[in-house]
Amino acid sequence: xxxxxxxxxxxxxxxxxxxxxxxxxxxxxxxxxxxxxxxxxxxxxxxxxxxxxxxxxxxxxxxxxxxxxxxxxxxxxxxxxxxxxxxxxxxxxxxxxxxxxxxxxxxxxxxxxxxxxxxxxxxxxxxxxxxxxxxxxxxxxxxxxxxxxxxxxxxxxxxxxxxxxxxxxxxxxxxxxxxxxxxxxxxxxxxxxxxxxxxxxxxxxxxxxxxxxxxxxxxxxxxxxxxxxxxxxxxxxxxxxxxxxxxxxxxxxxxxxxxxxxxxxxxxxxxxxxxxxxxxxxxxxxxxxxxxxxxxxxxxxxxxxxxxxxxxxxxxxxxxxxxxxxxxxxxxxxxxxxxxxxxxxxxxxxxxxxxxxxxxxxxxx
Numbered sequence: 001x002x003x004x005x006x007x008x009x010x011x012x013x014x015x016x017x018x019x020x021x022x023x024x025x026x027x028x029x030x031x032x033x034x035x036x037x038x039x040x041x042x043x044x045x046x047x048x049x050x051x052x053x054x055x056x057x058x059x060x061x062x063x064x065x066x067x068x069x070x071x072x073x074x075x076x077x078x079x080x081x082x083x084x085x086x087x088x089x090x091x092x093x094x095x096x097x098x099x100x101x102x103x104x105x106x107x108x109x110x111x112x113x114x115x116x117x118x119x120x121x122x123x124x125x126x127x128x129x130x131x132x133x134x135x136x137x138x139x140x141x142x143x144x145x146x147x148x149x150x151x152x153x154x155x156x157x158x159x160x161x162x163x164x165x166x167x168x169x170x171x172x173x174x175x176x177x178x179x180x181x182x183x184x185x186x187x188x189x190x191x192x193x194x195x196x197x198x199x200x201x202x203x204x205x206x207x208x209x210x211x212x213x214x215x216x217x218x219x220x221x222x223x224x225x226x227x228x229x230x231x232x233x234x235x236x237x238x239x240x241x242x243x244x245x246x247x248x249x250x251x252x253x254x255x256x257x258x259x260x261x262x263x264x265x266x267x268x269x270x271x272x273x274x275x276x277x278x279x280x281x282x283x284x285x286x287x288x289x290x291x292x293x294x295x296x297x298x299x300x301x302x303x304x305x306x307x308x309x310x311x312x313x314x315x316x317x318x319x320x321x322x323x324x325x326x327x328x329x330x331x332x333x334x335x336x337x338x339x340x341x342x343x344x345x346x347x348x349x350x351x352x353x354x355x356x357x358x359x360x361x362x363x364x365x
Contacts, residue, residue, distance in 0.1 A: 025318070033160040037167035039329075040069060043209065044168070045175045062172035066165045076244060079237040197336060205332040211296040212247055218292060219243035219284060226280035227260060230273070234263045242281075246288065253288075257281050307331060 024031065044065040051061035171178065186194050220243025227235035242256025257278075264277040311331040315323030345351055 033163045034167055036160075037164045037171060040066070040164065040168040041171035041175065042329075044069060045172055046206075048172050048175070058173055062169050065172065066169050070165055076240060080241050197340070200339075201333050201336045204336060205329060208332070211293075214296045215288065215292045216243050216246055219246055219288060222284055222287065223256070223260075223280065226284065227277065230276040230280060231268075232260070232263060232277060233267060238263060242284075253281075253285060 044062075047065050048058065048061040051064070052058050183191065183195065220240045222239075223242045224236050224239030227239050232238070238256060238260050241259065242253065245252025245256055260277050260281065261274060264274045268274060311327040315327035315330065317323070
C-alpha cells in the first residue's frame with residue numbers, strides 16, 4: 001500500500017503534534033516556569049522593542065520590563081493575600097451569629113406580611129462553620145497539587161518564582177535571534193504562508209491581550225471606587241482583585257463578587273449594606289458586558305468568553321497550571337486556523353461548483 005505525498009505530510013504533522021502533546025504532558029512540571037517566562041516575554045517584548053528603537057540597550061529594556069512586571073505582581077499579592085488570611089478566620093468566628101441574624105430578619109419580614117415563619121438554621125450554620133474553618137491546609141495542599149509540582153512543592157514553588165523572571169529576561173534579550181532561528185526551521189517554500197499565519201495569530205492574540213488589560217484596569221478602578229463609596233473597608237484590595245480577575249470571564253467576576261459579599265456581611269451585618277455592594281457589582285457587570293468589552297476587546301477578534309472558559313478548563317484539566325498558561329495562545333492559533341479553513345472552503349470547488357449531472361432547480365418568477 002502506497003501513500004500519496006499529501007497523506008505522508010499529514011501523517012508527519014500529526015506525528016509531530018502527538019509528540020508535542022506527549023512532551024507537554026510528561027514534562028509539565030518542568031516546563032511550567034519556562035512557559036510562564038515565555039508568556040511574560042511575549043507580553044513584554046513590544047515594550048523592549050520600543051525602548052531599543054529609542055536607543056536603550058536591550059539588556060536595560062528587558063531588565064526594566066521584567067522588574068516593573070514583578071513589582072506590579074508583588075503589589076497585587078500584598079493587597080490580596082492579607083484579605084484572604086484575615087477574612088477566613090473572621091468569617092469562621094461570625095458565621096453562627098450571622099445565620100441567627102438572617103433567620104431573625106426573615107422571620108420579622110414574614111411577620112410584616114402576616115406569615116409565621118420558623119427557620120431552623122442549625123444544620124446549615126454547622127455546615128457553613130465547618131466549610132470556612134480548619135480547611136486552610138487542605139486548600140493549600142490542593143492548590144499546590146493542582147500546580148503539579150514534584151518533590152518539595154513549597155521549595156519548588158519559590159524556586160520557580162526566582163527562575164521565571166531570569167528566564168524571561170534572557171528570552172527578551174535574545175527575542176529577535178530566537179524568532180529568526182524558529183523561522184529558519186520552516187521549509188523555505190512554506191515560510192511566507194507560515195509567517196502570514198503567525199502574523200495573523202499575533203494580531204488576534206495581541207489585540208485581545210491589550211484590550212483585556214485595559215478592561216481589567218478600568219474595572220479595578222471602578223470596583224475600588226464603588227466599594228469605597230458604599231463604605232467597605234476592604235474596597236481597594238477586593239476591587240483590584242475583581243478587576244484583575246476578570247481576565248477569566250465570569251469566573252473572576254464571581255470570585256470577586258463572593259469576596260465582596262462576604263466582607264460586606266462581616267462588616268455591615270445588614271442586608272442594606274450587602275445590597276449596596278451587590279448593586280456596585282451589577283453596575284460593573286453591565287458596564288463590562290455592554291460597553292467595555294465590545295469597545296475595547298471587540299467581537300471581531302472572535303475569542304468569545306465561553307470559548308475562553310472552555311479552553312481554560314480543558315487545557316487546565318489536561319496539563320494543570322501549564323495548560324492554563326497555553327490555553328489562550330493555543331485558542332488564538334486554532335481560531336486563525338479555523339478562519340483560514342473556512343475561507344478556503346468558501347472559495348473551493350466543493351462549495352462553489354455543482355456536481356456533474358446536477359441541474360439547478362428552476363427559478364420561480
